[in-house]
Amino acid sequence: MKKRLLALMLAASMVFGLTACGSSSTGSASSEASESATSEDGASTNSTVVIAMGSGFDTLDPGQVYEKYPQMVINACYETLFKFYSNDGAAEPMLADTYSFNEDNTVLTITLKDGVTFASGNPLTSKDVAFSLNRTKNLQGNPAFITDTIASIETPDDKTVVINLTEPDGAILSKLAYSACSILDSEVVTANGGTDAEDAATSDSAQAYLDSASAGSGMFVMTSYIPDSEIVLEKNPSYWGEATNVDKYVIKIQDDANTQMMTLSSGDIDIACNMTEDTMSELEGKDGITLLNNSTKTVSFLMMNMDESIGGPVSDPKVQQAIRLAVDYAGIQTICGEGTTTPYSIIQEGFFGSLGERSTDYTDVEAAKALLAEAGYADGFDIDLTVCDLAMEGIPLTDLAQKVASDLAEIGINVNIVSEAWAAGYGDDYRDGKLGFTVMYWGIDYNDPNVQLEFLAGGVVGLRAGWTAESDPEIASLYAKATNAIEDADREAVLKEIQEATYEYGPFVMLAQAPCPMAYNSRLTGVAFSDPYTVDLTQVNVQ
Amino acid sequence: MVRAVKKLFKSNYLFTLGVIVCVFWIVMAILAPVVSPYDPIEQNAELRLEAPSLAHLFGTDNFGRDIFSRVIYGGRYSLLAGLLTVFIAGIIGTFYGAIAGYVGGKVDNIMMRLSEMILSFPSLILAMIINAVMGSNLFNTMFALVIVAWPTYARLMRSVVLSVKENEYVEAAEVLGASKIRILTKEIIPNSIQSVLIMATTDIGNQILMFSTLSFLGLGSAPPTPEWGMMVSDGVEYFNKFWVAGFPGLAIFTMAVGANFIGDGLRDLLDPKLRKQF
Known part of the structure; x- marks a missing residue:
């Protein structure tokens, strides 16, 4: 018993020692920072911004x-x-x-x-x-x-x-x-x-x-x-x-x-x-201190494979639309935090030519159920939703997957979440278009709405959803039409056409544009x- | 035996505490549907990140799920993982070690070097690799834990068997013409199993902790399963909302410590010799 007490005390003293080390090191770091700040301030008063x-x-x-x-x-x-x-x-x-x-x-x-x-x-x-x-x-x-x-x-x-x-x-x-x-x-x-x-x-x-x-x-x-x-x-x-x-x-x-x-x-x-x-x-x-809550153009989306052998029930456009109607966009925005928005369709809010946000009133569980019944799934179905270990600007994709699963349960779709590590297979499967139903995110390469054209049939992301140019030539033709438009007015017109065409159609359900919370003096x-x-x-x- | 256990309860308060805690969690896990006030996976966006209150004893998480209900349900997974892992790893390790120790020679050498190969890996990393390769779900996580855990049992068993097999009753059985399998199962294993049992009880706590660690790292069951380690990992995002990570963390802590206390107490009961050595 005595020895046990001794061990306990030893453990306790170690814990105290550790915390002491921790606090003293952070303490010295912050004092160092303030010192350097004051020395810089000495040279040029307050016009140094950290x-x-x-x-x-x-x-x-x-x-x-x-x-x-x-x-x-x-x-x-x-x-x-x-x-x-x-x-x-x-x-x-x-x-x-x-x-x-x-x-x-x-x-x-x-x-x-x-x-x-x-x-x-x-x-x-x-x-x-x-x-x-x-x-x-x-x-x-x-x-x-x-x-x-x-x-x-x-x-x-x-x-x-x-x-x-x-x-x-x-x-x-x-x-x-x-x-x-x-x-x-x-x-x-x-x-x-x-x-x-x-x-x-x-x-x-x-x-x-x-x-x-x-x-x-x-x-x-x-x-x-x-x-x-x-x-x-x-x-x-x-x-x-x-x-x-x-x-x-x-x-x-x-x-x-x-x-x-x-x-x-x-x-x-x-x-x-x-x-x-x-x-x-x-x-x-x-x-x-002033707070800034803005949405970025990094966007998360649900992808439903158009290939029936891979996507199963979610390859049916009616089911896709039912899912689009069933997602609780307001709830997703709450989970992602203040500043989150849901884009109108595949082009994010903030881009040139964007039609802005999708209304949070878009959610309509009854209409979704009716569509599902029309597609022949009146009693719903079971499906795996694959999700990887990545996070979109700090928001884990598994969080979004859980929210979607809970929303789809409302219309009778029983979603089973399958976690896969990005490095251990998910990444390759995603790029090769082998995933039937997944939640992913997309960060833009450069600041132009044309980067979103990849979400069209035949585009890089479109192909990942099994959406080939041959299967949907009308949508696929918008790709070239948009890259060929140069004048602002022409571009705006074709971008609008793209957004309307994908508003209630296609394998992608855009969930949320991640917020970028910042604060400044x-x-x-x-x-x-x-x-x-x-x-x-x-x-x-x-x- | 009963008297000895009674004495243990009286003399070793930590053992008593451990039993109370573990029995509490086991009862909670079994009666989860009755005890928990809410559905552990039902979301409610309006009640997001609520602080603990009478309606939600442990508060709510970022989906508005009741943490109290989730912690109660979570016990099912942690307990199952801890007990099952130790049970399976114990059986594999016992037979493996007994065979190696009893047969001896080259067989012993090869078998033990193989098990040492696994032991030489850092166990957490090995479990993570197995899990990542096989895909993470509850079954695979336990499988990974078993792979990592059994060599320790094998080593212990072998060392005990090495001394047990020198006993006269083993020699007698051999002289009487008993088969090797019979000697192994009837003479050697029953006389060596005690130390494995002692190790197994102390190991349950470690395995629960290991399982929680893996699911903390995102290698456990898939969400929205209420699993303690995963709940802690979710809560890390909410630094200033202590209840999200705090209560599941407390559950892991009490469960692991409780299991260790029981293990300690049982060791004192079953093997007073071992106690003196420490």
Whole structure:
């Protein structure tokens, strides 16, 4: 008995020791942070802004960046021909002064703005544009696909860029706004091992340089990048345009919501990019902190295979529509948290040409039951719903699956949830179109509604649902129609047609656009959620 | 025997506590449909993340499900997993170890090296791999636990058998011409089983914990099954809503500790020699 008591005390003392270690280390970390903040403040009072954002990337070379968070940094240090100034609209000219297409929309001619210089002092010319786009294409990195429709680039003079396209591409302006199409200072990059030659994938060695400094014309220059830890941006002293009053950004790569919440309330950071519903509720009503609840364009959806041998009952369009009617969209939005929306159909709210939200009143259990009976399943049926271990912006897909299962039980469909690890088979089955009924999510590659065309028959995602172009030529034809539309009015018309066509038809039920809860110190103005950049740092000012 | 157990209850309060806790959970698990006030998988979006109250003793989770009912139902899976795993692993390990120990020589060498191969893997990782490859459901999780658990029993059994087989009654049986199988099942196993039994009782708690760990990592039964480990993992998302993860966590804690107390007590009862050694 005595020995047991001794053991217990030993265990207790170990626990205390551990907690003591834990608290002392966090304590020292926070005091360090506040110290560095004050020392920085000493140099330039309060115009240093500290941001905490997510991780998951290991380079800041615009030709290689494909992840979500580096976009914020690239957007601050580099500039693009076109840019998304607001979160719901089309790309607008930035470095481009004017632009025009030829008659069959295969040649895009851009005139560059006058007086644009890089941070190095070199003037930005058409030569730099050609260099940057060719480099991205030839590096063959993750974002190289963005230049797939660019056949060649001509530079008749310093101010004119002629981009020859392989085919008409309605999304080309949005693509040119993507980080991979940032305009690099060709002189500086070449001097540091960069090249735009066709063998750039092997011969280009500028990534090391671009991970330590920036070579753009942006409002800020990167002075330090410690992977998975910290990025420092300082004001570009020779910025060609009008700059904000922020002198310095310290970006902490630290995505724990609770840490962000605590450091934001203590004033150690100014913008917290990775909040959760739970941590947001802690900050509600707190003085000096503003909360932002926006929906992203990352969308979760139910996929029902059109191939009867794989999908079984859910391959029947009537059953698909019954399921679409049975889902409790309001409930799903509650579970995903404030800011969640359900798109009208396959094009997310916030995209150019979007028809907005699907009304939460759309749910109609009685109509769903009637449709199910019409399809010959008056007593419902049993079905497996496969779900993997991934999460959509922090919302586990299994949560969505449980909600859907409970909704479908209302109309007599008995859903059995089958969990499969993404790495252990689910991923391959999903891509190969072998899943009959599943919940998945989709993050956009670049900010243009044309990325959603993949959800049409014959598109990449459509094929995963066994929806071939042959089986539905009418829907499939909308794909080409949309990519060929160039003028805004034409694009809007065809996008509307697509959304109406998939509103009550097709193998996909769009469930919810994930929210992106963020919070910031109220001393800042101009902080807004932006899909392409998370926060557009060139619009933030200190009051 | 009865007197000894009575004495154990009186002298070892931890054992008594363990029995109370375990009996409580077993009764709750069996009577779950009667005891639980709500359907454990019924969702109610209006009652999301409610704090514990009289209507919902343990509060509600992010689907508005009653956590109290879920914890009660969850006992079924954890108890089943703990008991069944130990039972099956014990049987496999006992026979495997007994054969290796009794036959000896090359057979012993090969058999024990095989079991050590499994032992040399970190058990949690091995269980995770098995589970990930086979797909995660309740049966596969238990299968993985058994695979990881049986070699320990085999080693223990073998070491006991090595000393038991030197006994004169074994020699006598051999002289009388009894078959090896008969000697193994009638002489050796009954005389060596005690230490395996002792280990099994202490192991139940560990297996419950291991099962919860696996389902915490998303490798248990599929949602919406109310399983303790999975409930804790769901609750981690809600840092400031302690009841979502707290109550199922408490259930795992009490169950595991209770089973360990019983194991300890039984060891004292069955094998006073072992007790002195510690």
